[in-house]
Amino acid sequence: MLRKYKAKIFVTLRPSVLDPAGTAVVSGLTQLGYSNVESCRIGKFIELTLTAPDDNAARQDLDKMCDSMLANPVIENYRFELIEVESQVGV
Amino acid sequence: MLRKYKAKIFVTLRPSVLDPAGTAVVSGLTQLGYSNVESCRIGKFIELTLTAPDDNAARQDLDKMCDSMLANPVIENYRFELIEVESQVGV
Numbered sequence: 001m002l003r004k005y006k007a008k009i010f011v012t013l014r015p016s017v018l019d020p021a022g023t024a025v026v027s028g029l030t031q032l033g034y035s036n037v038e039s040c041r042i043g044k045f046i047e048l049t050l051t052a053p054d055d056n057a058a059r060q061d062l063d064k065m066c067d068s069m070l071a072n073p074v075i076e077n078y079r080f081e082l083i084e085v086e087s088q089v090g091v
Numbered sequence: 092m093l094r095k096y097k098a099k100i101f102v103t104l105r106p107s108v109l110d111p112a113g114t115a116v117v118s119g120l121t122q123l124g125y126s127n128v129e130s131c132r133i134g135k136f137i138e139l140t141l142t143a144p145d146d147n148a149a150r151q152d153l154d155k156m157c158d159s160m161l162a163n164p165v166i167e168n169y170r171f172e173l174i175e176v177e178s179q180v181g182v
Contacts, residue, residue, distance in 0.1 A: 004129075010136050025137075029156055036152065038095075038140040045101050045136035046116075049129040061127065065120055 002051040004086035005058045011071045011078045012043035046070055049085070058082055093142040095177035096149045102162045102169045103134035137161055140176070149173055 013019050022040040029037045048065075052058035062080055071078040104110050113131040120128045139156075143149035153171055162169040 002127075012136065012138070022137075025139075025160070028160055032156075032159060034141075034152060034156055036093075036142045037156075038142065040137060040139045043136040043138070045103065045134040046113075047103070047132045047134070048116075049131075050125075051127045051129065061125060065123075065125055065128075068123060069116070069119055 001087075002053060003058075003084055004049065004051050005055075006083045006085050007046075007048045007050065007058070007062055007080050008083075009046040009048060009062070009066065009070060009078060009080040010043060011046065011066075011076050013041060014075055014077055017075045043076075044070075055082065055084070092178075093144060094149075094175055095140065095142050096146075097174045097176050098137075098139045098141065098149070098153055098171050099174075100137040100139060100153070100157065100161060100169060100171040101134060102137065102157070102167050104132060105166055105168055108166045134167075135161075146173065146175070 019041050022042045025040045025042065026037055029040075050058060050061065052061060059082060062082070066078045066080070067073055110132050113133045116131045116133065117128055120131075139153075141149060141152065143152060150173060153173070157169045157171070158164055
């Protein structure tokens with residue numbers, strides 16, 4: 001029996017890694033008149049649906065997917081939230 | 092008196108807009124052996140620190156920043172979470 005999950009994955013640059021895109025956004029916003037913006041870091045927000053027998057299996061798969069494809073572990077961190085959306089998919 | 096806020100902004104493609112990058116991720120993961128992945132949509136996760144006199148002012152500023160620069164309202168939706176990190180900045 002498989003369950004269907006929705007994962008929300010947040011991929012962010014490690015704090016020690018420079019973010020030129022974020023710096024450009026700060027200067028762009030400042031030029032638009034928002035001088036109250038201090039810093040900006042830009043990451044990815046990935047929404048993924050997958051099926052798995054249980055929570056643990058889904059989390060293990062997601063960890064491996066993030067390490068091998070969705071995030072670059074050298075410069076990025078990730079975390080994810082898992083929501084079960086449906087049980088008993090294709091019994 | 093200004094307060095310091097941290098905003099977490101989620102920018103996602105509108106549901107009606109195709110996401111070729113997300114589709115590529117699904118086929119890439121499938122080729123890596125993760126045939127349990129059904130769909131993937133890729134958005135942006137922006138962390139921004141700003142100062143404002145109060146919550147409402149910060150939210151108004153963020154709405155305007157998202158509409159004018161951080162998101163493309165034609166094809167993207169956004170939502171944000173606001174956390175106060177410090178009161179009485181530079182009284």
